[in-house]
Amino acid sequence: MSRANAVAIALRPVRAVAAALSLTLAALPAPAQAQRAAPAAGDGALSELERATRRMVTTENARCLTCHVGDSAHAQQGGLLFGVPSNGDGTLRQSPGFLASNHGSMACTTCNVGAFRDYPHVAARGAMPAASLDCAECHATRTPRIEAEIARSVHARRYGDSLTCTTCHDPHVMVSGARATDPRALVAQDNAACLSCHGSAAAAPRFAGQVVPAVARPDIDAIHAWLPNPGRHWAAVRCIDCHTPMVAPTALLGVSHRIVGKDEARRDCATCHTVDSALRATLYRHLHSGEASARGLQNAAIARSSYVIGATRNTTLDAGAILAVLAVLLGVLGHGFLRWVMARRRGRHGHA
Amino acid sequence: MRERVFILHIWIRIWHWTNAVLILTLTVTGISLHFSAPGLMLVPFELAVQLHDRAGLALVATYAVFVVGNIVSGNWWQYMPKPEGFWLRIRNQARYHLWGIFRGEDPPYPPTATNNFTAMQQIVYWIVMYLVMPTVLITGIIYMWPDLAPQQVLGVDGLLPIAVLHFLAGLAIVLFMIAHIYLGTCGSRVSTHLRMMITGWHEHG
Numbered sequence: 381m382s383r384a385n386a387v388a389i390a391l392r393p394v395r396a397v398a399a400a401l402s403l404t405l406a407a408l409p410a411p412a413q414a415q416r417a418a419p420a421a422g423d424g425a426l427s428e429l430e431r432a433t434r435r436m437v438t439t440e441n442a443r444c445l446t447c448h449v450g451d452s453a454h455a456q457q458g459g460l461l462f463g464v465p466s467n468g469d470g471t472l473r474q475s476p477g478f479l480a481s482n483h484g485s486m487a488c489t490t491c492n493v494g495a496f497r498d499y500p501h502v503a504a505r506g507a508m509p510a511a512s513l514d515c516a517e518c519h520a521t522r523t524p525r526i527e528a529e530i531a532r533s534v535h536a537r538r539y540g541d542s543l544t545c546t547t548c549h550d551p552h553v554m555v556s557g558a559r560a561t562d563p564r565a566l567v568a569q570d571n572a573a574c575l576s577c578h579g580s581a582a583a584a585p586r587f588a589g590q591v592v593p594a595v596a597r598p599d600i601d602a603i604h605a606w607l608p609n610p611g612r613h614w615a616a617v618r619c620i621d622c623h624t625p626m627v628a629p630t631a632l633l634g635v636s637h638r639i640v641g642k643d644e645a646r647r648d649c650a651t652c653h654t655v656d657s658a659l660r661a662t663l664y665r666h667l668h669s670g671e672a673s674a675r676g677l678q679n680a681a682i683a684r685s686s687y688v689i690g691a692t693r694n695t696t697l698d699a700g701a702i703l704a705v706l707a708v709l710l711g712v713l714g715h716g717f718l719r720w721v722m723a724r725r726r727g728r729h730g731h732a
Numbered sequence: 733m734r735e736r737v738f739i740l741h742i743w744i745r746i747w748h749w750t751n752a753v754l755i756l757t758l759t760v761t762g763i764s765l766h767f768s769a770p771g772l773m774l775v776p777f778e779l780a781v782q783l784h785d786r787a788g789l790a791l792v793a794t795y796a797v798f799v800v801g802n803i804v805s806g807n808w809w810q811y812m813p814k815p816e817g818f819w820l821r822i823r824n825q826a827r828y829h830l831w832g833i834f835r836g837e838d839p840p841y842p843p844t845a846t847n848n849f850t851a852m853q854q855i856v857y858w859i860v861m862y863l864v865m866p867t868v869l870i871t872g873i874i875y876m877w878p879d880l881a882p883q884q885v886l887g888v889d890g891l892l893p894i895a896v897l898h899f900l901a902g903l904a905i906v907l908f909m910i911a912h913i914y915l916g917t918c919g920s921r922v923s924t925h926l927r928m929m930i931t932g933w934h935e936h937g
Contacts, residue, residue, distance in 0.1 A: 690768030
C-alpha cells in the first residue's frame with residue numbers, strides 16, 4: 381500500500397469534515413452556464429449555510445496562504461510559493477488563480493492532509509506525515525478510463541508510473557473545459573502544460589531527468605514547420621486536439637488522455653477545417669453545445685475567437701455564391717446553344 | 733483576304749495567359765479549401781494550401797507587372813470608359829448580344845489598334861482590374877499574414893470579415909471569368925478572339 385493510500389485511510393474521519401464543508405460549495409447545483417460565467421464569484425445566490433461554509437474555507441485557506449503566496453505550480457514548488465508573510469492590513473490572503481480554478485471553493489487541507497494541517501509540516505512521532513491525496517480519491521468515476529488511456533500513451537511507455545495527474549495538471553490553478561469561458565485561455569493553459577516539457581531542449585530534462593536519462597527535445601517550431609502559421613494554430617487549438625485519438629465524448633470527458641506521437645497524431649487538416657469540425661466535439665465541446673448558427677454562420681461559437689477556414693463559414697452566402705455561378709453558367713450555355721441553333725437554321729436557309 | 737490588325741503586344745499576351753493559369757489554379761484550390769470536407773477534397777487540403785499561397789503570391793507579382801506595364805506603355809488608356817456616345821455604344825452592344833449575334837451580324841465594335849475594347853469591356857475590365865483584383869489580393873495578403881487582421885470585429889475573429897471579402901471578390905472574379913471565356917467566343921467567328929489573344933493579330937470579317 382502506498383504512503384498516500386495509508387494516510388488517506390487513516391485520515392478518513394478527519395477528512396470527512398473538511399470535505400463535507402468544501403465540497404458543499406463545489407457540488408452546488410447551478411446551471412452550467414452560470415458556473416462558467418462566474419466561477420467562485422459573487423455569492424448572492426448562495427444560502428446562508430453555503431455562505432458560512434465559504435467563509436470558513438476562506439479563513440482556513442488564508443492560514444496556508446500566509447506563507448504560500450502566489451499561484452502554485454508543482455514544477456516550481458518551493459520557488460514561488462514562499463515569500464511575503466502576510467497582507468499586513470488584516471485582510472484575508474487569497475489567490476486569484478486558485479479562486480478561479482475548478483478547486484477554488486475547496487479547503488487546501490481537503491487534499492493536503494496529515495502534517496500539512498499544522499505548521500511546521502513535520503509530523504510528531506506516530507502522527508500522520510504531510511501528504512497530498514491522489515486525485516482519484518475524488519475523481520474516482522473517470523479514473524478507470526483515464527488510466528487505461530494513459531497506459532497506451534507515449535508518456536506511459538516512456539515514464540511508466542512516475543507520470544501522475546499532477547505532472548501535467550496543476551490542481552491549484554487548473555480550469556476544466558466545462559468551466560472555461562474563453563477558449564483561448566483554455567488553450568493557453570493546456571498547451572503550457574505540454575510545453576513545460578516539450579517547449580525546449582532545456583525544459584524536458586526538468587521532469588524527464590528525474591525519471592529517465594534526459595533526452596534532447598527537437599525544436600517545436602521546426603517539427604511543425606509543415607503547419608501553416610504554427611503560432612496561430614498554437615494560440616487557437618490545443619496540442620491534444622491533434623495528439624490524441626478521437627473518442628466518444630462522455631459527460632465528464634471529451635478528449636482522450638492517450639497522448640500519441642507524430643505517427644499517430646491527426647494530420648488531416650480537413651478534420652477540423654470543415655463545417656462538421658472535430659473542434660465541435662473537442663475544444664468547443666461545451667461552448668458549442670446549444671449554439672445555433674447565427675444568420676447562416678456555421679460554428680458561430682468557434683468564430684467568436686477563431687476564424688477557421690472551411691469551418692466558420694456562412695452557408696447562406698455559400699448557397700448564394702453557388703446560385704450565382706450556376707446562373708451565369710446557365711446564361712452563357714443557353715446563349716451559346718441558341719447561337720448554335722440559329723446558325724444551323726441560317727445554314728439550312730442559305731443552302732435552300 | 734481578310735483584313736488583319738495588330739492589337740496586342742507580347743507582354744500583354746504573356747500577362748493575360750499567366751493570369752489565366754494562376755486564376756484557374758486559385759479558383760480550384762480556393763473552392764477546395766472553402767468547401768473542405770474530409771474524403772471529398774477536390775485537391776488535398778495541405779497541397780491546396782501550398783498551391784493557393786504560391787499562386788496567390790504570383791498573382792500579386794503579375795498584378796504589379798500589369799499596373800506598371802500599363803503605366804509605362806500607356807495601355808491604361810484602353811481601360812478608361814470614354815464618355816462620348818457611351819450609352820449609345822452600350823445599347824448597340826447589348827442589342828448585338830441579345831439579338832444581332834443570333835442573326836449572324838458582325839460585332840458592332842470590333843477591336844482596332846487605338847480602341848481595343850468595347851464600352852462594356854472598358855467598364856467591366858476597369859472594375860475587375862482596379863477594384864476587385866486589389867480587394868482579392870489585399871485580403872489574400874492579410875490571410876497569408878493573419879496578424880495583419882484586426883483582433884475582433886463585431887464580436888467575431890477579425891479574420892472572418894477579411895475572409896468574407898476575399899470570398900466575395902474571388903466569386904466576382906470567377907463569375908467574370910465564366911462570362912469572359914464565353915464572350916471570347918463571340919467574335920465574328922468563334923475563334924477570332926482566341927486567336928487574337930495568342931497571335932496578337934485581330935482578323936476582321
